[in-house]
Amino acid sequence: MYEEPILQVRNLQKQFGTGCIECRQKETRKLVKNFCKSCGTLYACQDISFDLYPGEVLGIVGESGSGKSTMMQCLYFDSDVSSGEAYIHTPDLAGKNIFEMSAQQKRFIRNYVYGMVYQNPVQGLKMNFSSVGNIAEKLIAAGNKHVGQMEATSKKLLENVHIPLHRMKEEPRNFSGGMQQRVQIAKALSNNPPILFLDEVTTGLDLSVQANVLDLIKGIQRDLGISMIVVSHDLAVIRMLADRTIVLLNGKIIEEGLTDQVLEDPQHEYTQQLVYSLL
């Protein structure tokens, strides 16, 4: 019952701008949404804390500009945090704040512990390299120097995400959006990461392809028991995937709980609005 979380995030803050006398104090700051009118500083993430447990899918919902993607970028080290702590509970990383680690250690975490699927495949894939090459890139980064092994692993992964093998040497730029997204998922899974980030993975895909990708993610989660953080503004996606859900508004967590609970019986005014505006 008292499981230890695999990822702990404490007081994550991310601001764009230096801040001024009026907005530096967390308790008394007056912001228009997340924006300080007197100095133009934007508080994208304010005091975000949560735990991610092994094998769990954590959903994060919120409107555009609520800080979902910024939070993901901070966790994946794509951008630096302003302040805050995060801990990964694996034997060699336990007890150390990952935000304060050296660039090499961060790269180690990205290569061995994390997998990331971006909303836009252009960010996660090298569009002018073959699909096999894209997957191999992550394997090479993790120290693999055997072409035969890497090719075999890549083939298996691409098969798992239903990419026809006769197209595996093609560049992802020739693929449809849904296929690109699936190559990205295969790449993210190549090193069996314990933690997988999914940033709006189905946004922009048509409904049947969306169902396909979601099915795939669900299957992966069931078979491999990977912990996932799923960011989406689509409540249907969250309902289908997430065990627990966090609602973000203006960079703050306003509600969290079991997905069913949050969606069936929303407490916060904004969540109520969000749930009932579902068509």
Next chain:
Amino acid sequence: MKTDTHFAFFDEGSKKEIRRAIIKAVAIPGYQVPFASREMPIARGWGTGGLQITLSIIGKSDVLKVIDQGADESVNAVSIKKLVHDTTGVELTEQTEEASLIQSRHRIPEVALTKDQIIVLQVPMPEPLRPVEASELKTKTMHAENDYSGAWLMLFEQIMKYGKTATAADHPVYVNDRYVMAPSPIPRFDNSKLHESEALILLGAGREKKIYAVPPYTNVESLAFDDYPFTVEAFEDKHCHICNSTDVFLDELIDPQTGETIHQCNDTSFCMDQLNKKVEEEAQKSYV
């Protein structure tokens, strides 16, 4: 127009700056040291990096050889030789053994270099990671973090496409187990000559404003996967049609008269040497 220039064309301040960059490059094998590439009387991309190194380290007692793709007589080599000779008055040679300083475009001579020699290579593209990453800031970070997956990925892609690594020249190397370096577009055949070289190897990229070096007796290893070992161009059963040499880098030519494919030494001074030796031997024989 003929003006009386300073010794070796450059003012002493410029030489000092370039020498500082060279010393740093020697101290960190394979690391690309930025330097203020000067405006030269030849266009960038025509060997200005090599020329700037040559001019800033040359002394009055040096003997200079300049090669362009293995040839001593090509226009580029001759022009560079003329410029250096006009501004320094140093002796010029075509014999690899006689030279104390060799500036070369895309070849390392067939004759093994000695500890008393320095070879300067002209580099068009010093960054081995550029094809995977366009940003200089990012490639610098990748070097700093020893993140060379991009360089490996390029080789992997070639194996996927062609079944083997397809770098004709400029096959990336690991220098001193630390930095991945572009060895300038020398053929793979010459990569082994970088390893534990007795001569100091300096590389200059004028357009890209970088100097780097392989100091004598440094480990230089060509990048290769476990199951796809590094191979050089093979010239099995082939020999130079002029001097009959084997085990050298050969150019493939087509005889305009017969339409036949013939091979010829790429290193012209080496070829000439072999011919001279043969003539001498025959003269010796007929004398007896």
